Amino acid sequence: MRLRIALAAAALLTAALAAPASAAPSGGVNDSSCRPSTAHPRPVVFLHGLGATSYEDLNFLQDHVAAQGYCTFSRTYGAYPQFPVVGGLRPIADSATEIKQFVTEVLDETGAAQVDLVGHSEGGFQSLYVTKTQGIADRIGSVVAIAPPTHGTTFAGLTKLAYLLGGAERDAVGKALTAFGCPACDNLITDGSAVQTLTNGPVAQPGVHYTVITSQFDELVTPTETAFVREPGVTNEYVQDTCPFDPVGHIGEAYDLNVWHLVTNALDPAHAAKFPCGAGSPG
Template identity: 60%
Template sequence: MPNRLRRAAAVLIAAVLLTASATAATTANAAPSSGVDNWSCKPSAAHPNPLVLLHGLGGNGPGNYSFLGPFLAAKGYCAFTLTYGQATPAIPVGGTVSIAQSSAEIQAFVQQVRQATGAAKVDIVGHSEGGFQSIYGPKVRGYAGQVGKVVALAPPTHGTTFGGLVSVGDYLGLRPLVDQVLQQFGCPACDELIVGGTAVAKLTAGPIAQPGVKYTVIASRFDALVTPHETSFIREPGVTNKFVQDTCPLDPVGHVGLAFDPTVAQLVANALDPAHASRVVCAFGPPL
């Protein structure tokens, strides 16, 4: 991909995913009342694995999981977020540094959660780049033995061509702001997540799914960022791949909206606890 197109892709993917952190300014310092980021939480017998929630590129933990985090905590999970891969602490935007640097931060956070809760394993829920990291870390960094389940929402597993980004970015009106951020700090992760990117090559060299980990990958047919849509899927034993529209054909949810869609939230909860799965009531997720 020419540098000009890579640059445009980097700007626009961050533009879209910044919407996921829009509420972070009001939630980042809030007391944990919902069970999210409550470091005194101890896992129950029903949900022995605490959850590690990984945000997307250009987002942050509190913003990206302002809906899905409390939803899962209300079901009895100990759920924890972090903002990984920040280029500077002054700006609450994560995931822009190299995939390797972010994955090291995430691995350390997994250990922190395990130590605080006394759990042998965690389950990981990741969105977009966070979905990629939820798959990348257990394989490349070698901590699959500490992970029970992975639920990845639209991860660019095999890289993305960033199809349709211009209209999405322009519609959101965020392109100038993100361009300013990226001009100052750059975005190594952006180049690493395209088709043929270095992180993608490392993840897809040999089997992706790790023994002992149960994977669920959820994508939307209306995703305008991670394209082609099936690039998210892992066609290997032990992996469940599904489109939101397989369950709810009329749900128009887009890439960012996956983290804010009640339909997707129930699909995630069912993937984490299939023995007690609930009927999915179809909703209409944000189409962005």
């Protein structure tokens, strides 16, 4: 928790210093009354990573995107009722059903024809998996997957991930793993069932614009190349392709201002803008 708070504080301070004099019109954060604009017609649904929640992973990126005028939505998925502060542990297929339902709710609430999906880590995998497997590809405009374990990974050890979460959440992760294990972890290892489902045949679905972003220094999704989807219609990019001196690691990618800019450019490529590079956390 301390690591994420420090990363978020640094990112927000940098964003504030770099903000233009006239800010973009505010959108909404989990606001059912928010209505998409002509400039941003698709609400953005954010999908957190393994062991995280909707309010502790991509929440600061969500605020940043909302400040650009987007309607944004997030919800914790894959949590056991006994441990609501630990999301993403349940089987990938079960979580995908939850996410599909949430996307449907967002579409109904906002009246939009499509949403965009932005996910980090397991959430990045889910953004690809849900679009392929849940029969709603026609309701998805863009997918932006940050450090997804597309082709499987060892996570460099789940205990390391739990340690990085820190504080009370680390304790909750440990208790949840003891009580229920981590079916999602088994699904996401190399040759795991969810990985096989996703990569059996094309990942990219017709009509959906895909961007996969990862860091050359990601220490949990390894080898880092395995995040990418090498198919037509998919943009694959390392953070270092744009910001070569950014040492950002896996968790830091959710809080890295360079990643935030790459995400907003991917959501609106017609208005992609150059930006000054900073340096994210290598952790």
